[in-house]
Amino acid sequence: LPEDGLEFRDLFLKSCEKADIPTTLLTRDEALNLEPELNSDLLSAVEVPDGSIDPFSLVIENARDAEKHGASFLLHTDVRSIQVDKDKIIGVRAKDHFQGEEHIIDTRYLINATGAWANRFLNLAGLGLDMALSKGSMIITNQRITQRVINRCRRPSDGDILVPNGLVSILGTTSIRLDYVENFEVTSSEVALLMKEISRMIPVIQGTRFIRSYAGIRPLVLPEEKEDDRAISRGFALIDHEKRDGLKNLITVTGGKLITYRLMAEKTSDLLCQKMGIQTSCSTHLKSLPGKGKPCDLKERLKEIRPALGKGGEIICDCEIVGRKELEDSLKKGDLKDLQDILHRTRLAKGTC
Ligand SMILES: Cc1cc2nc3c(=O)[nH]c(=O)nc-3n(C[C@H](O)[C@H](O)[C@H](O)COP(=O)(O)OP(=O)(O)OC[C@H]3O[C@@H](n4cnc5c(N)ncnc54)[C@H](O)[C@@H]3O)c2cc1C
CATH class of the missing domain: 3.50.50.60 (FAD/NAD(P)-binding domain)
Incomplete structure (x- = not known):
């Protein structure tokens, strides 16, 4: 973006080359063509083979x-x-x-x-x-806004990443030093900061509906005290x-x-x-990661569930295509102790509903 200048972009390109990470330098129009929701003020963009996972x-x-x-x-x-x-x-x-x-x-x-x-x-x-305990907060939109992970091209700071995850997008993050590891929460000032910073990259964020927020603590081992x-x-x-x-x-x-x-x-x-x-x-x-080949996008999940639908099968969560059988199977396992255990295993209710 204009306020970031091009100095960091050039350092980033050089560092990628050193680390053997392929890059493609994109003009403003090329970037907007790939990701129409980007701020049209952008000067240029760098495409890298980034990705996201379902944790x-x-x-x-x-x-x-x-x-x-x-x-x-x-x-x-x-x-x-x-x-x-x-x-x-x-x-x-x-x-x-x-x-x-x-x-x-x-x-x-x-x-x-x-x-x-x-x-x-x-x-x-x-x-x-x-150790240093660094809290980071994230907020989740009710829709997927971009196809790719979008990172602000400047030194790492608050509100510089948007990660698509299935049907939603995750906005992150903050970095706040804590003395404790329990009872930490997302504050309204963090939410405001994330929305402000990320809407510079992706203006549509200003009018987007958010469905959840969460925070985690980065486990940082201290070699020496540093400011950030x-x-x-x-x-x-x-x-x-x-x-x-x-x-x-x-x-x-x-x-x-x-x-x-x-x-x-x-x-x-x-x-x-x-x-x-x-x-x-x-x-x-x-070896390949465990779970390789399991259907993860919705089209594939629907294909998997469809044969059961005609035979009394039922979709319980339309947003995430969770079938009754999958839900019942995970309940039968018996080691699940709270609602989150079920949601984590099936993605039930993790989408817009
Ligand atoms: C905001 C944020 C953004 C991040 N973004 C990224 C990213 O983009 N890319 C990336 O690669 N990494 C990212 N990370 C870092 C990543 O999430 C962590 O490095 C990773 O989760 C650490 O995994 P872990 O298994 O070591 O610890 P954890 O995932 O914290 O697991 C530790 C487990 O130990 C359990 N435990 C604690 N005490 C006990 C006890 N006494 N008995 C039994 N169990 C106990 C806890 O309940 C917990 O389940 C991010 C972290 C945060 C907070």
């Missing part, structure tokens, strides 16, 4: 894949205490915060992968980790607590970004195997 299915497909390999999950269950015996963790106590059920779990090895909660988790074992949390490294920390604290069977993995999650898992598995004396290296990075 709900990514997490669930990974969990299902892990279950096939012998893992089990306790939903809505927190580790509340850690039992240490000399230089080893011997067990944890966990509590289901819906049903109150307590679990005592013996541990041969314990991996702390609690994201922004990593320091609080370590406190249970008398340890700690210097976005400047803190998004690299991840993998800590062998045997080396750092003399606790033999504890590993922490935190920081990073969702985009690096497979690399984080790979390095963590390799470290665990090394500690267990197992020679095999992690191989998941050579």
